[in-house]
Amino acid sequence: MAELTYREAVARGIAQEMSRDPDVVFLGEDVAKAGGVFKATVGLYEQFGPLRVRDTPISEQAILGAAMGAAMTGLKPIAEIMFSDFIAVCFDYIANEFPKSRYMSNGQTKCPLVVRTGNGAGSRFGAQHSQSVENWCMMIPGLKVVAPSTPRDVIGLLAAAVRDPDPVIFFEHKSLYAVKGEVPDGEIVDTLGTAKIVRPGKDATILALALMVPRALAAAEKLQSEHGIDVEVIDVRSLVPLDTQTILNSVGRTHRLFTVEENPRLCGWGAEIVSIVADEAFYDLDGPPVRITTPHIPLPAADILEDVVLPTVDRIAETVKRSLNS
Amino acid sequence: MKPSKQSTSGGLNDDIGETKRLALYRSQVRLREAEQRAFDLFLQNLVKGTSHLSLGQEAIAAGFAEAMQKGDLSFCTYRGHAHTLARGVPVEKVLGELMQRDNGLMRGKGGSMHLTSEEHGVMGSYAIIGAHLPIACGAAWRAQYKGHKDVSVCFFGDGTTNIGAFHEALNFAVVWKLPVVFVCENNLYMEYTPISEVTAVPHPAADRAAAYGLERIIIDGNDADVVYRTAQAAFAKARAGEGPTLIECLTYRHSGHSRADPAKYRPEGELEKWKERDPVIVYRERLKQFGVSEDTIAGIDAEVRREVDDATEACKAAPMPQLDILTTDVYADGGWAWRN
Ligand SMILES: Cc1ncc(C[n+]2csc(CCOP(=O)(O)OP(=O)(O)O)c2C)c(N)n1
Numbered sequence: 001m002a003e004l005t006y007r008e009a010v011a012r013g014i015a016q017e018m019s020r021d022p023d024v025v026f027l028g029e030d031v032a033k034a035g036g037v038f039k040a041t042v043g044l045y046e047q048f049g050p051l052r053v054r055d056t057p058i059s060e061q062a063i064l065g066a067a068m069g070a071a072m073t074g075l076k077p078i079a080e081i082m083f084s085d086f087i088a089v090c091f092d093y094i095a096n097e098f099p100k101s102r103y104m105s106n107g108q109t110k111c112p113l114v115v116r117t118g119n120g121a122g123s124r125f126g127a128q129h130s131q132s133v134e135n136w137c138m139m140i141p142g143l144k145v146v147a148p149s150t151p152r153d154v155i156g157l158l159a160a161a162v163r164d165p166d167p168v169i170f171f172e173h174k175s176l177y178a179v180k181g182e183v184p185d186g187e188i189v190d191t192l193g194t195a196k197i198v199r200p201g202k203d204a205t206i207l208a209l210a211l212m213v214p215r216a217l218a219a220a221e222k223l224q225s226e227h228g229i230d231v232e233v234i235d236v237r238s239l240v241p242l243d244t245q246t247i248l249n250s251v252g253r254t255h256r257l258f259t260v261e262e263n264p265r266l267c268g269w270g271a272e273i274v275s276i277v278a279d280e281a282f283y284d285l286d287g288p289p290v291r292i293t294t295p296h297i298p299l300p301a302a303d304i305l306e307d308v309v310l311p312t313v314d315r316i317a318e319t320v321k322r323s324l325n326s
Numbered sequence: 327m328k329p330s331k332q333s334t335s336g337g338l339n340d341d342i343g344e345t346k347r348l349a350l351y352r353s354q355v356r357l358r359e360a361e362q363r364a365f366d367l368f369l370q371n372l373v374k375g376t377s378h379l380s381l382g383q384e385a386i387a388a389g390f391a392e393a394m395q396k397g398d399l400s401f402c403t404y405r406g407h408a409h410t411l412a413r414g415v416p417v418e419k420v421l422g423e424l425m426q427r428d429n430g431l432m433r434g435k436g437g438s439m440h441l442t443s444e445e446h447g448v449m450g451s452y453a454i455i456g457a458h459l460p461i462a463c464g465a466a467w468r469a470q471y472k473g474h475k476d477v478s479v480c481f482f483g484d485g486t487t488n489i490g491a492f493h494e495a496l497n498f499a500v501v502w503k504l505p506v507v508f509v510c511e512n513n514l515y516m517e518y519t520p521i522s523e524v525t526a527v528p529h530p531a532a533d534r535a536a537a538y539g540l541e542r543i544i545i546d547g548n549d550a551d552v553v554y555r556t557a558q559a560a561f562a563k564a565r566a567g568e569g570p571t572l573i574e575c576l577t578y579r580h581s582g583h584s585r586a587d588p589a590k591y592r593p594e595g596e597l598e599k600w601k602e603r604d605p606v607i608v609y610r611e612r613l614k615q616f617g618v619s620e621d622t623i624a625g626i627d628a629e630v631r632r633e634v635d636d637a638t639e640a641c642k643a644a645p646m647p648q649l650d651i652l653t654t655d656v657y658a659d660g661g662w663a664w665r666n
Contacts, residue, residue, distance in 0.1 A: 025471065051471060057501060059494035065460020066467055066498065069478070072449060073399070073468040092454050092491075097461070101450065105442040106432040107655040109450060141656050141664070165658030193666060242665040276665070 001184055007177040009151035010040040010116070013158035014078060016187060018048050021076060024162060027054045027063060028080025028116075037082055038118055038177050060086055064093035064115065068167075071113040072101065076162060084119040084133045084171060091136075098167035099142025114161045115169045119147065120211055120262055121310055122175030127298035130174075130306070132262040134209070135269050137169045138239045144192060145239040147171040149213035151181040153237060156190030164192060173210040193241030197250065201232035204256035204320055207247065207273060209236045212260040212311060219316035227321055231258075239269050247273060248281050255286040258320055260311050265293040290323050292316055340616065342551055346392065350550045351613055352626050353388035354606050357408040359634045360417045364407065364424055367638070368585050373424045377438040378405040382548075382580035385605035386511050387412040389553025390479055393561055397476040399449045399465050401458040404439035406451035409481055413446040418637035427644035434647040435655075449478075456486050459495035459508065466499065466506035466570075477564040478506045479557075485516025487530040496538040496572065505564035507557070508572045511547060513579045518591050531574040540572050547575025548605040551612070580604075 004012065018024045026044060028036075032055040035042035045053040056063050060081060067079035081087055087094060094115070101109045121130035137145045144166050148154045154172065161168035198213065199220050208216035213235045223229040232250050236243070251257050257277055259270030270291040277289060292311045300306055342350075361381055367373040380387065391412030394400070402409040411420055415431065423430030424438050431441055439453040449465065452458035462480035469476050486492055487510060499506050510531035514521060527533035532542045546552050553575060560571035578600035582589035589597075613623055656662035 054502075057494070057497055059460075059498055061456075061491045062460040062463060062494035062498040065457065065491065065495065066464035069401075069449075069461040069464020069466070070468045070471075071464070072461070073465045075468045075471065077464070092457055096454050097452070097457055102655050102658070104432065104436040104440040105444070105450065106435045106651070107660070108432070108442055108444045110658060112658070141662065144657075240664045244665045 001182055003180050004151045004183045005177065006151045006154055006172070006179050006181070007038060007040040009154035009183060010158070010172060011042055011044055012183075013155040014041065014044055015047060016155065017159055017162040018044070018052060023074065024076045024078065025052050025054070025070065026078045027056050027067065029056055029058055029063070029082055031055060031080050036080070038174065040172065040177060041080070060090035061093065064090045065097070067113045067115070068093060068097055068111055071111050072109050076112055078114045078116060078162060081115055081117040083129050084117040085128050085131050087117060087133060087136065094137060094143065094169065095140055099140050103142060110165060111167045112165045113167050114158070115167070117169070117171060118174045119171040120173040120175055121299050121306055122211065124301055124303055124306060126301035130299040134171050134239060135263050135267055138269055138272070142166070143240060144168040145171070146192060146237065147173070147210045147239070148237060149173070149176065149210050149235050151179070152183045152188065153190065155183065156188040157192070157237065159187070159189040160192045163189070168192070171210065175211050192238050193243050195237055195243035195246040196235045197232060197246065198235045199231070199233040201230040202254055203229050204231045204258060204324060205247070205250040205254045206231055206233045206258045206260060206316070206320070207236050207270070208233065208260040209239070209269070210262065212262055215311060215313050216260050216316055218313040219320065222313065222317045223320055229321060229324060231320060244276055248277065251277055251281050252284045255284055256324065257285065257289040258323070259289070259291050260316055261291065261293045262310060263294060264296045265291065266296050268293050287323060290319060292319050342554065344616065344618070346554070347613060347616065348618070348622070348626065350388050350392050350554060351609050351623070352630065353392060353412055354384040354550060354609055355627055355630045356417070356633070357384040357387055357411055358606050359630050360411055360420065361407055363634050363638055364421065365581070365585075367421070367425060372642070374426060375437055376584050376586065377424060378584045379581045380405050380408045380579060382600065382604065383511055383513060383577045384408060385550040385553050385609070386481070386509065386547045386575045386577060389550045390509060390557045393554050393557035394447070394479065395476070397447065398561070399447045399462070399476060399478045401449050401462040401465070401478065401480040402451045403458070403482055404451055404453040405483070406441050407438070410441040410443060410448050410451070413443070413448050415443045415446050415448060416637065417634055418640050419443070421637050422641045422644055425641045426646065427641050428647045429641060429644040433651055435651065456482070456489035456491035458482070459491050460498065462506050463495050463499050463502070463504055466504035467502060469505050470502070475565050476505070477561050479509060480506060481509045481511060483516065484510060484512040484514070484521040484530045486510070487534065488525060496540070496570070499570040500538045500540065503567065503569040505567070506570045507560045507564060508570060510572070510574045511577055512574050513577050515579070515583065517583045518587065529574055531572055535572045538572070540570070543572065544574045544576065547577035548603050548608060550605060550609055
C-alpha cells in the first residue's frame with residue numbers, strides 16, 4: 001500500500017500498461033521529455049524511451065488521427081489532449097471517426113485507443129480551460145466515457161480503458177491531480193461500467209463524478225453530523241458503459257435521488273440518469289429527483305466567481321436537506 | 327531549392343514490361359466499366375443515396391494500386407470506388423454496397439462513401455474532408471514502430487489541401503519520418519468551385535510541399551505509367567525509412583462532383599479537351615504502340631465487361647440487408663448496449 005497523488009497514479013497506470021504490453025504507446029504535446037503540463041506523465045519517457053513515449057507538435061487532429069490509424073492497425077495508443085476543452089479542435093475524431101469506424105465497416109475495423117485529458121474547473125483558468133465536457137462525448141454511440149475520482153481508480157480504470165477493445169475517453173480532473181490516496185501495491189485493473197457505493201446510507205442517493213465525489217462525501221458527512229440525515233454516495237466512475245443497476249438498486253433502498261454534476265445544466269449526464277430512473281423506478285421514488293449542477297454559463301475566471309458556480313459542499317448539503325424536508 | 331519534377335508522358339521506354347502494362351490497362355478498364363455501371367444503375371434508381379464517381383481519374387487509382395504490395399494500406403475519400411476496386415475488391419461487393427444489398431462490402435451499413443475492405447488493405451473511405459490524412463500517419467507509425475515494411479497511401483482531392491488536418495498530417499509525418507505517401511488528385515475543382523479561386527498558390531499540394539521540407543512533385547495523373555513509376559519511387563523511399571512523399575497528380579473528373587451535380591459550372595470545351603487525354607484511351611493507344619494486338623485488348627475489355635455484368639446481375643438478385651444487423655458492431659462486443 002502506498003500513498004500516491006492522483007497525478008502520480010496517472011503515470012503509474014500508464015507505466016503498468018506499457019510494461020505489460022509492448023503495443024501500448026503514448027503520445028501528446030509535452031508529454032515525454034517535459035512529463036506533461038500537469039506533470040502527470042513524469043518518468044515515462046525515461047522508462048520507456050522515445051519510440052513509445054512521444055512528443056507531438058501542437059496538432060490535436062494529427063494526435064487523435066494518428067492514434068486512430070495506429071489503433072486500427074494493431075497498436076494500443078494512449079493519446080493525451082492537454083485540456084479537455086481542446087477536444088473541440090479534434091472533435092471530428094471523437095464524433096465521426098473513432099466511434100463509427102466499426103459500425104460503418106460492418107465490424108471489419110476496430111479502434112482500441114484511449115484519449116486522456118485534463119477536465120474540469122477549480123484552477124481559475126477561465127472559460128476555455130476549465131470545462132467539464134464529458135457530456136460532449138457521452139451522447140455518441142460507439143464511445144466509452146470514464147472519469148475517476150481517486151488515485152486508486154485512476155490506475156484501475158485506466159488499465160481497463162487501455163485493455164478495452166473500444167475507444168475510451170478518459171477524463172482526469174485537473175483539480176484532483178494533487179489529491180492523495182491509498183493505492184494497493186501490484187497490478188490494479190478495474191471493470192468499466194461499474195459504479196462504486198463510496199458511502200452507504202439509507203435516506204437518499206447522491207450520484208457524483210470526479211471532483212464532485214469528494215464534495216458529495218463531505219456533504220454527506222455534514223448532513224449526518226448536523227441533521228442526522230444518512231445519504232448514500234455513489235461514484236458513477238463510468239458514464240458509458242453505465243452501471244444502471246447499482247443506481248436503480250440504491251434508489252430502491254433510499255427512495256430519493258440527487259445528482260451532482262460539474263457540467264452546465266443543459267443536457268448534463270444527470271438528466272439522462274434521472275430519465276432512466278423515472279422510466280424504470282418511478283414508483284421507488286418518494287419525491288422528485290433533483291439535479292445539482294453548474295448554471296448554464298461559461299466558467300468565469302476569478303476565484304470568487306468560479307467558486308460559486310460549481311456545486312459546493314454547502315450547496316449539495318443544503319439542497320438535499322431542503323428537498324428531504326419538503 | 328530542388329527542381330520541380332515535371333513529366334507529361336510515359337515515353338516509350340519499357341521499364342514497366344508487358345505483364346504490368348496489361349495489368350494497368352485491365353485495372354483502368356475495370357474501374358471505368360464498374361463506375362459507368364454504377365451510374366447506369368443510379369439512372370435506374372437501383373443505386374440510391376449519393377455517389378461520387380472518379381471517371382477520368384482511373385490512371386491514379388490503377389497506377390498506385392499496381393505499385394502497392396500486399397499489406398500496403400489504402401486510405402481513401404468518399405470518392406473511393408476506384409481506389410477500393412483497384413486493390414482487388416470484387417465488383418460485386420462494391421456494386422452490392424451501392425445498391426444497398428446484403429452482398430455489399432458492409433452489408434449496407436456503410437454506403438458508397440465508406441467502402442472498407444480490411445482484407446484488401448482498404449482501410450476505409452472517409453467522408454469528412456482531410457480526416458484520413460492523420461489516420462494514415464497513425465497506420466504508418468505502427469509500421470515504423472513494429473519494423474514492418476508496409477506503406478500507408480492516402481488519397482485526397484485538391485480541396486482537401488485547404489483544411490487544417492492536411493497541414494497537421496504533413497508536418498507530423500515529416501517530423502516522425504513516417505512511411506506514408508500522400509496523393510493529391512487535383513481534378514481542378516473542389517465541389518463546384520475551381521480550386522484556383524480558393525487557394526493561395528497554383529498547385530495546391532505541390533506548392534506547399536516546401537513548407538514541410540518536401541520535394542515539389544507534380545505529375546500527369548492521366549498517364550498510368552507515370553503514376554506507376556512515381557508511386558514505386560515514393561514507396562521505395564518510404565520502405566527505406568526515408569519518410570513521406572507528397573505527390574500532386576493532375577487530372578480531371580468527367581462527371582459532376584456527385585450524382586446530384588450536372589457540372590454546369592465548367593467552362594465550355596474544358597471537358598472535351600480533357601477527354602482527348604482520357605487515361606483509358608491514352609493507355610489503349612500505348613499498348614498498341616508496344617505491339618499489343620487488338621485481340622488481346624478486346625479480350626481484356628470483354629472479360630471486364632463480363633465481370634461487371636455478372637456482378638450487376640448478382641447484386642440485382644441479392645436480398646436487401648436484414649434488419650437484425652442494425653444494432654450490431656456499435657461496440658466491440660458486437661452489440662450496442664451502453665448501459666446495463
Ligand atoms: C470537413 C468537410 N467540409 C466540407 C465537406 C463537403 N464536401 C464534400 S466533398 C467536398 C469537395 C472536396 O474537394 P476535393 O478535396 O478537391 O476532392 P474531390 O471531390 O475533387 O475528389 C466538400 C466541400 C466535407 N465532406 N467535409
